Amino acid sequence: MPVVVAEGVVKRFGATTALAGATCEIGRGVTGLVGANGAGKTTLLGLLLGLSAPDAGRLEVLGLDPRHAGPQVRALVGYSPEHRSLPPDVRANDLVAHLAEVHGLPRRAAVARASDALYQVGLGEERFRAIGTMSTGQTQRVKLAAALAHDPRLVLLDEPTDGLDPVQRDEMLMLIRRIGTEFGIDVVLSSHVLDEVERICDAAVIVGEGRVLAAGPLDALRSTVGGWLVEVAGGSDRLATALVARDLTVTPDGRRLLVEGVDDPAVLRDVLADLGLEVVRLQRRRLSLEDVFLESGVYGPVEGPA
Amino acid sequence: MTDARILDRGYRPYDGPRLGPAGAVRSLARHTAQRVMGLKRPAAAKILPFLSAAIAYVPAIVFVGIAALVPDERLTTEFLPTYGEYYAFVASALVIFTALVAPEALCPDRRTGLFGLYLASPLTRTTYLVAKAGTVLALLLVATLGPPLLMLVANVLQGLGPDSPADVALLFGRVVLAGLELGVVYAAVSIGVSSLTDRKALASAGTLLVLVLSGVVSSVLVEAIGAPDWVLAFNLGPAPTELAQRIHGEPGSVEYADVATAALVGTWLGWTALGLGVAGWRYRITKVVR
Numbered sequence: 001m002p003v004v005v006a007e008g009v010v011k012r013f014g015a016t017t018a019l020a021g022a023t024c025e026i027g028r029g030v031t032g033l034v035g036a037n038g039a040g041k042t043t044l045l046g047l048l049l050g051l052s053a054p055d056a057g058r059l060e061v062l063g064l065d066p067r068h069a070g071p072q073v074r075a076l077v078g079y080s081p082e083h084r085s086l087p088p089d090v091r092a093n094d095l096v097a098h099l100a101e102v103h104g105l106p107r108r109a110a111v112a113r114a115s116d117a118l119y120q121v122g123l124g125e126e127r128f129r130a131i132g133t134m135s136t137g138q139t140q141r142v143k144l145a146a147a148l149a150h151d152p153r154l155v156l157l158d159e160p161t162d163g164l165d166p167v168q169r170d171e172m173l174m175l176i177r178r179i180g181t182e183f184g185i186d187v188v189l190s191s192h193v194l195d196e197v198e199r200i201c202d203a204a205v206i207v208g209e210g211r212v213l214a215a216g217p218l219d220a221l222r223s224t225v226g227g228w229l230v231e232v233a234g235g236s237d238r239l240a241t242a243l244v245a246r247d248l249t250v251t252p253d254g255r256r257l258l259v260e261g262v263d264d265p266a267v268l269r270d271v272l273a274d275l276g277l278e279v280v281r282l283q284r285r286r287l288s289l290e291d292v293f294l295e296s297g298v299y300g301p302v303e304g305p306a
Numbered sequence: 307m308t309d310a311r312i313l314d315r316g317y318r319p320y321d322g323p324r325l326g327p328a329g330a331v332r333s334l335a336r337h338t339a340q341r342v343m344g345l346k347r348p349a350a351a352k353i354l355p356f357l358s359a360a361i362a363y364v365p366a367i368v369f370v371g372i373a374a375l376v377p378d379e380r381l382t383t384e385f386l387p388t389y390g391e392y393y394a395f396v397a398s399a400l401v402i403f404t405a406l407v408a409p410e411a412l413c414p415d416r417r418t419g420l421f422g423l424y425l426a427s428p429l430t431r432t433t434y435l436v437a438k439a440g441t442v443l444a445l446l447l448v449a450t451l452g453p454p455l456l457m458l459v460a461n462v463l464q465g466l467g468p469d470s471p472a473d474v475a476l477l478f479g480r481v482v483l484a485g486l487e488l489g490v491v492y493a494a495v496s497i498g499v500s501s502l503t504d505r506k507a508l509a510s511a512g513t514l515l516v517l518v519l520s521g522v523v524s525s526v527l528v529e530a531i532g533a534p535d536w537v538l539a540f541n542l543g544p545a546p547t548e549l550a551q552r553i554h555g556e557p558g559s560v561e562y563a564d565v566a567t568a569a570l571v572g573t574w575l576g577w578t579a580l581g582l583g584v585a586g587w588r589y590r591i592t593k594v595v596r
Binding site for chain 2 (some may be wrong): 091100107
């Protein structure tokens with residue numbers, strides 16, 4: 001059962017259309033919500049929490065419609081916002097316990113789980129410090145602990161590595177991965193840093209101009225815009241001509257040819273054998289999420305090599 | 307050999323009860339009350355709330371003590387204040403609390419962005435505001451209800467109060483009604499002004515300004531322009547106290563002798579509706595930074 005279902009979701013703010021028919025399914029595990037700044041990621045998170053209603057379309061979170069069951073959805077969801085949004089003069093443990101209580105836990109359980117959550121995010125020794133005396137990295141961890149303390153079924157994290165140095169960023173990413181695996185809590189990680197999504201996510205939803213441009217497991221996303229790289233020792237022109245004759249798309253890439261539209265790799269093998277060419281390299285093109293992102297049309301049509 | 311052992315601090319799921327929106331409101335109310343009273347905060351944050359409590363309670367404790375130590379009926383009837391007159395002693399505590407302490411309930415949440423985190427919980431904008439306004443009202447009631455109730459209990463125990471149970475019940479009802487009247491109007495004004503800014507200092511200044519201007523404008527209108535006396539009922543300083551005295555069936559001040567009780571009730575309703583209306587409108591349109 002998917003954790004989140006969105007069908008044709010539209011959200012407008014005055015004349016601005018933040019989401020223009022977003023459609024996707026988010027499954028179990030850690031999912032990256034990827035898009036440029038202003039793509040509609042935070043708007044989508046707000047709709048998932050039931051903080052505003054979509055102008056059109058259908059949303060389902062953990063089997064509930066957040067438009068009609070907002071408080072019930074939010075009781076089951078943990079949320080860590082992008083901005084620094086914690087009172088500086090309150091101790092971390094007190095705030096996390098209070099927010100767990102606000103999410104429905106009885107007082108005693110909230111206090112116990114606040115300590116546990118702060119310990120899990122690496123602030124066990126620091127939990128009685130005032131938040132205002134903490135570093136940005138520690139504050140991000142407090143926000144994460146606050147999102148976890150009530151044992152949610154789903155955690156929404158909005159740019160959780162914002163403002164962190166490389167070491168803190170690595171630690172935070174590993175922590176988020178643990179939440180999605182060891183803790184068994186599904187995670188939606190909103191980020192514009194593709195590298196971090198690629199490192200820890202099982203799947204991604206690519207958002208651009210208010211639409212979902214691509215969604216699915218990372219491996220599947222990479223393969224949908226994949227292709228094969230072929231390099232031969234001489235005769236690449238003949239090879240290109242032969243491949244085009246078989247209705248394949250061929251793009252020169254330095255000394256290699258990028259061949260797309262290959263349903264069966266045996267076709268490549270047969271063409272190479274027929275032409276008697278010496279094969280230097282024949283491999284599936286390995287795409288990064290950045291390639292997928294760029295080819296999804298987020299920034300308009302991608303120009304191919306001349 | 308040591309007795310060292312590995313402590314498993316792995317993640318533990320929670321399968322206990324969940325208290326829903328009602329639990330969220332209770333938690334927010336308790337947290338707000340602690341914050342407003344300066345509990346779990348630096349010593350400086352405790353000064354004004356406890357000062358206002360002291361101003362409200364110390365006279366009542368002194369009067370009760372005098373009545374106990376000097377059992378002369380003439381003293382209690384001629385020199386000690388009546389229940390209605392006691393609200394004059396509470397007035398300064400109410401102003402301090404309404405203007406300088408109560409804005410702590412609303413302003414910091416918007417300033418720090420914590421309001422956004424609350425809205426990501428089972429709370430809604432409405433339940434959030436209900437919890438906040440309810441807490442401010444409850445704390446004000448500690449000042450408006452507590453001292454007269456203390457006097458009532460002490461006087462009954464010392465045989466100085468009403469004799470019959472019916473009279474005690476009537477006085478108790480008047481104490482509760484007068485306390486609610488004062489608490490509700492000042493809570494509404496404080497919440498209304500505090501909802502307009504996320505800076506506590508501005509909210510305090512704004513509340514003081516509303517309290518002072520309501521008196522200055524109504525006095526100028528009556529004395530300089532010749533407006534009818536009922537305009538004095540808009541004065542947020544003495545008018546609610548005057549109404550509290552009339553609830554106790556006492557004559558009140560000479561200045562308000564020509565102001566009808568209906569005018570006092572009407573302006574009380576007006577200020578309350580205005581304060582709560584402004585807060586409700588403001589929190590409906592407030593954008594949340596996430």
